Structure formats: structure tokens, C-alpha cells
Amino acid sequence: MAALTAWFWNERFWLPHNVTWADLADPEPGVEYPKAGHVLSALPLALGIFAVRILFERFIARPCAFLLRIQASGHRVAQPNTILEKVFTSITKYPDGRRLEGLSKQLDWDIIKIQRWFRLRRNQDKPSLLTKFCESMWRFTFYLYIFIYGVRFLLQTPWLWDTRQCWYNYPYQTLTPGLYYYYITELAFYWSLMFSQFTDIKRKDFLIMFVHHMATIGLISFSYVNNMLRVGTLVMCVHDASDFLLEAAKMANYAKYQHLCDMLFVGFAMVFVGTRLGIYPLWVLNTTLFESWEIIGPYPSWWLFNALLLVLQVLHVIWSYLILRIAFKALSRGKVSKDDRSDIESSSDEDEQVVKDPRKPAVIHRHPTTKGENGTNGHLTLGTWAQEH
Template structure:
């Protein structure tokens, strides 16, 4: 395998033969290139990544035949930055106006009043204090329990993304997933391995690279790298860790499958995932615009497609052919185990996410309408009381007596201190 040592090698077109690497000099100043060459040779050992009796020399470009080479994928790094910039432009000039036209309006939020004691507890100790902590904080600040509850609700709401941001993010992902799904179908529709996965192993690894497959692979890898770049700014849901794990596994799968010429089976994995993702993003968009009927219908369709592609087709077609049929004419090797391990990690994530989908489907069947996304942190209203402190005391004549703020050394403060020490008044 040729060793890329210059930018020209990194970003050379896959349609042109890979240039031979420069021969290292014997001068001491050339130690670094020689170390890089040794590391590269150790990393890409044939016995690790290729089937037995196969070598990298067989995959060198010759006689007009072009093969996949790892350095082709380095072009995904600058392309990922282009996608980040394109996303910013899309959300500002397409997503935001589209959301306003469809009726997406951000909820007016009342900011929490500046309070150093409560802010320090919010940032350092926890966003949701326990009852005893809430009582102690109320006493320290000279507030009622209800006022302290309201401060924490408003402070939590300040950190939650607004509805228009959610819509813009969903619209960008919908546009990308829909384009890649349509593009993937057009790339693979006339290929034999789309309908018969066992054909992925015909004459492997001596399978030439198709330019359209290269560009599709490059776009998919760039997109998932861009998702990692924008992680600090994206909406964080309750399955944030699982999403990050999914991005890393996907990037590893795309890079590894391209480097070892597993493009055929890798393209099937990409197409199966894209077939359900755009439906989920469309469902989110209609949910944010309050088109509940369309949202409910799309969610049912998405649930079926997700179940069929990722819990039926993925294990019975993809994992089956990579685990059994891929080594019918050759023995197992390290790359075989590594690739199947990544696929099994994806399948575990599929089962986890379908569990969440199933819970939402059960709620839908019970209530007749789609419930909120159980992965999302729902904005709290000022009218919610968290079950801690009533707004006022109900009197026999139906009048309500509002509580009065007590001084820090008054009876309310002493009661709050007993609550903080674990003493709970009897009911």
C-alpha cells in the first residue's frame, strides 16, 4: 500500500493512480519520515486487515483499475467544515423562515432574578435540589419555598433550547438524510449486492472503486464528523451519550470499510440507516409546528421502518452475511472480528432506541395521540408547583391566605432548618 506523505497525496483524486512514496534518505534528519513509514507499515499489516493470502499490492491502481485507499478519506476533514458552514447558512436562511411560516413560535420565558446563592447551588451542586435543600436555600435567601421553586424552574428553562432552534436542527438533518437516502438508492439500485448481500464477497477484496460510491461515502463520513464538531452547540437529549457512541462507531465503520475495500457491505449499512432517519426528523418538524395528525402518522411509519430495517434486515441480512458468508471461501482474520464487533455495537444501540420508540408507541395507543419525545427535557411552566409548597393556605370561608416572607431568624427559618436536618413534619 502506498504511504501518503504529502498534501498532494492526501487529496489526490481516487480516479488517478496513487503516486509512489518518496524513498527515505539515509541522513539523520530523515528519521521522522522513516518512523512514520515504520508506524504506517505496522498499522496496516496485511495479516490484520486482509483475508489470508491477500496483499496490499493486489489493490494498487494499475491498468486503469482504481481501488479504494485510506488517504482518500482525508478529504472528509475539510468537507466536514464546509458542511458546518452550510448548516449555519441553511438554518438561518431556510430553516428559521420556514419554521416561522409554519407557525413555530418561541415561548416567552421569564428570566430568573439574579441571586448569587441560588446560582452557585445551581451550577455547583445540582439543577434540581431536594426538598430539604430547597427549604434551606429559601431560608438563606429570605424567600418562600414557592419563590425558590419558581427561581429554579426559570433558571432551568434558561438553559433549554428554544423551539425554533429545535426546528432548525431537525430541518437540516431532514434535508441531509433525505438527500443521502435518495442518492444512495440511485447509486445502489442497479447493483447486484443491493438485492443479494452475499454478492458483497464476490472476488473480495479485488473490487474496483466506483466514483459515485466514493463521493457518497465521502459525504456520509463528512456529515458524521460535522456532527462531532457541532456537539457542544447541538441540542442535548437524554440519550446524548448513546448518540455520541453512535457517531464514533459510524465514523469507525465508514473509515474501516473504505480502507479495507468493504464498500459494498458498508454501502448497505449506510442505506439501511438513512431509510429511517429522515422520517424521524420530519416527525420532529411536524411536532414542533403542532401538526399533530401528520406527526402521529409519520411516527407510526417511522417506527415500522426502523423496526424492519434495523431489527430485522440489519441482523438477518447484514450481520448474517458478514459473520457467516464472508468467510465461506476464506478464513477469519482480525479485520473480520473488528468489523463484526462494530456492527454488533450498532445493533445494541438499535435495540436501546427501539425500546424508547416502543414506549412512545404504547402511550400513543393508550391516549390516541403522540406523547412528548421521552428523550427531550420539557420546558417547565411557572404554574407548576413540584408538589412542595402551596401558593397559599386555604381557609374555611374559601378565601386564600398568602404566605408572608419571614425574616432569616423567624419561625419559618427555624422550620426550614429542621427540614434541612432531615426532620419532616407529620401529616
């Protein structure tokens, strides 16, 4: 175990040439450098954030939802049927053609009726608009708060105005209380998302979001350990700039303010593209790739850090293309398509009233249009922008 620890914390990987962990020990009282153990403090804070979220959704978000006339109304209930219920719970929620034919003969029902039963039964397990509104309001509140805090903090720092300050005297850059709070709070929030993902609305991109949260936690922790906090704050602030607009658009849609939803989504698209394709590469990547090379020179963890940031930029390009495509459709059609990750399914004329419920959330995700289970075109879906980180 000691050998594994020594290998993992190899100074030649983590630190610039001729720098050791001993050099980063606190040189004098009142002066502190980031330490790997600090990131562990994010875990109890994450539990605290999760608890605050529960209280917030119950005592603040729910009353706001009721004021907006968003009710916890349930979905249409499927007709009780023991045989179909057993298939649904024990075998499959999406029966194929052969199984549908067998069930049709066994129950003397036509296949369309059985398909409708499974669709209604699946919808019964999906959350109400009230639940989704409360989740979005919590995320909106946190994203707005952390973005405002980040801007206020960075306005007081020299590296906001001169990014070369991120590398002067590196890695001997002291850890201030504000810098520690900003970093650990962001890290704790993403840990809380990891915890709550298992109790939140279950969506089709559950695994993608799980990997996303893990990658975000890893990148924040990585930059903390090797004291790249200054440039890390720039990365976090750039990524936080658009998240609250996305959640605001979703809230507006749940509350049936479709025009407001469309405007917020278009605003989100503009901010997302401006920050991820403009500010991020021209400002952040410029300093991490070129200014840092000139001032401190490359070393192993420097290469890995920049590789991760470049991968993130590739994702920004892909996401921006898809977001702009959705925004264009929103402007040309007058509304944004529905979110097929968590909304009510429907493929028949009988269920048309459910599909066209104007409270459905806006679409903002990244999956290309695919064929639905009934052969109709699917929709791009509302995604996880966090972050994103």
C-alpha cells in the same frame, strides 16, 4: 512511531490471507482501490457541510418556521436574585434539600418558591422551538437526500440484487466515483455532527451521542480501509431509511400538528423495526457472516467487522422494543409524550400551562422511565437515531 504505524497497518490483520497492501496499489490508469488516506478528505467536506447547514437554517429553515408560525419566543424569566444566581452559576443548578433549606432561611422564601426559581432559571438556558425546528429540518433534509441518493445508487449495482457480489474478487474491487461520493459524504456528515454537537441543543444524552458519532465514524472508516464498501453501502442505506421520518415527526410536533406527528412517528417505528429487525439481520448479516465465510473465509478484521455489526444488532433489538412501547402509547393515548431532554421543566400546578404546550417534541428514545426531581414519573426521551448506525 514507524514501529507503531507498521503494527497498526499489519496486513495480517486488515487483509485476507496472501494479500498485501502492495497488491492493492492501483494496477493501471483509471482503476483505483480504496486507500486509507481517502478518509481524510471527509474532514474538509465536513466543514463545508457544517457551513451549508448554517446557511440552510438561516435562509431556508427559519422562513419555513415563520410560515408555520413557530416563533423564537423565550421562556418565562426567573425573578432577578443575586444570591440564587450565584448559587446557580457557581455551585449547582439542582440544589439538594439541605441547600434549599439554607437558601429558604437566608432569603425568607419557602422552598417551593426557590425550586420554581431554579426551574425557571434552567429553562431560560434552553433553546426555543424555532431553534429546534431549524435543527430538525436540516437533519430531515440531509437524511432524506442521502437515503434517496443511496437507493438510486444501489439500484444500479449488482450487489443489491445478489449480495454474494459483495465478496466476489474481494478485496480487488474497484472504487467508482459514485461509491466514493456515497461513502465520503456519509462520513463527512457524521464528522459535521461531531463538530456541531458542541453548538447544537445540549441534551442529557450528549455523551452517548458523542460516543455514537465516534463509533459510526470508526465503523465507516474501518469498512472503507479494508474495502468492504459494497456491503457497507447496504448497511448505510438500511440505517438511513427511518431517520428522515423521525425528524419529520419532530418538525410536525414543533408546528403543533400533533396528529401528523403521531402518524409520522408510528411510520418511523414501523420502518425502523422492519429495517433493523428484518432487512438488516436477514439480508446484511446473512451476507457478512455466512456468504463471506463461504467465499473469502475469515481473517482478523473480518471477525472485528462482524462483531461490531452484531453489537449493532443487539442495540437494534433494544431500541425497537422501546420505540414500539412509545408507539403503542402514542396510539392508545392519542399523542406522544414530551421530550424531556430539552423541553421546559415543570412540576407545579402553576406551570401546568407550560408543560402541556402541544408543540413539545415527540418522544422516541431509549431510557427507561425514572423518577423526576419532584418524585413524579419521568418520560422516555427523544433520542439519537442517526444514524445509527
